Amino acid sequence: MSIRVLLVDDERMVCAHLRTILSAADDIEVVDEAYDGAAAVESVLRHSPDVVLMDLRMPGVDGLTAIGRIAALRSPPAVVALTTFDADHYVLRALRAGAAGFLLKSTPPEDLLELVRVAADGHTVMSAAATRRLVASAAARSLERDRHRARIGDLTERETEVLACLGEGLSNAQIARRLHLSEATVKGYVSRLLDKLDCANRTQAGLLAHEAGL
Template identity: 75%
Template sequence: MTGRGPRVLLVDDELLVCAHLRVILESAADITVVDEAYDGAAAVEAVIRHRPDVVLMDLRMPGVDGLTATARIAALPDPPVVVALTTFDADQYVVRALRAGAAGFLVKSTPPKDLINLVRVAADGHTVLSPVATRRLLAEAGERGGGRDPRVALVAGLTGRETQVLACLGAGLSNAQIGRRLHLTEATVKGYVSRVLVKLRCANRTQAGLLAVEAGVAAS
């Protein structure tokens, strides 16, 4: 996203939820809500039609649900950032959404000011992911038989510096923050992040951060 504020697509089968989110987001002068979609199939079509920067995606919808829609959107050329919407942060659908390509998740009860700021953060390419909530989600997924991501085994193949960068991704740090923590330039950090994503077979830094948390290497 360059030269303008984020363009957002709202996806929820409850029209009142979409209306509520629209009022909040459009109270910010730099955010534009380009459309609303009320099921996953319509969401994919709206992404292709409007090319939004951010999609706020409800996970539990009749017909094509948010998980399926997220995976379809992630497979598009130059996809937008998808942020999963959930009513409570222990929703096990969230882990599946993150593995499907979502860049993070938000609880629908997020305060308006925080919601606006987090949409901006997502549009800028950063993760919208709470390490504490993610650890709890992964623990509960394991207890319920959700299983570990098989890519966790690939973490052992990273170099020491790559593991440090992965740990920072697990903490939700930006490239600039990683650079300050590890005393590296942003360009160097960007190179490390790219190599980590390739080695771990991750589509984005959020998936890598999720693996960091699951592998127990996320920085505090």
């Protein structure tokens, strides 16, 4: 049986290009095209495709929203995010929304055909270029977080607790109630933290708490 594919992109020329590539394979059939996320969900319900190639940035209902809606269906197809943008947060958001993978629109035709087959078999797919960028970005974030953690490494346990509260945007009064301290004591801790961490204000300290993973 042929692999049934739905193409979703607000640029009709992109859909036409993808259709030309996919139609060249004997085992792949393009069953429909949709030009926004809402139409994509309707087309999935109407045609029951095996694989959906979904653009992420579209007017109206975007691809990320559509992926989430399709993933919530009873028997969802494999949805592969297809975009020209390979920024890591789009990769992660698409995968978290339920995408089976992520491909760049610049993926070579022969790779596209093979990855559609892989997606239809229920496996996660990701183009080599996107994978390299995602891994590199994750490594960079890990190094950055380690650097921030080293910066707070000399804090006492109580100072770390106060810093974490600053990261939540709590006031001195709220921190005092949570940690069972007086407001004056909390004020002293905050002053020492700003001095120790060389932060200009509590907002900078709160941001550091987030960057360090507190």
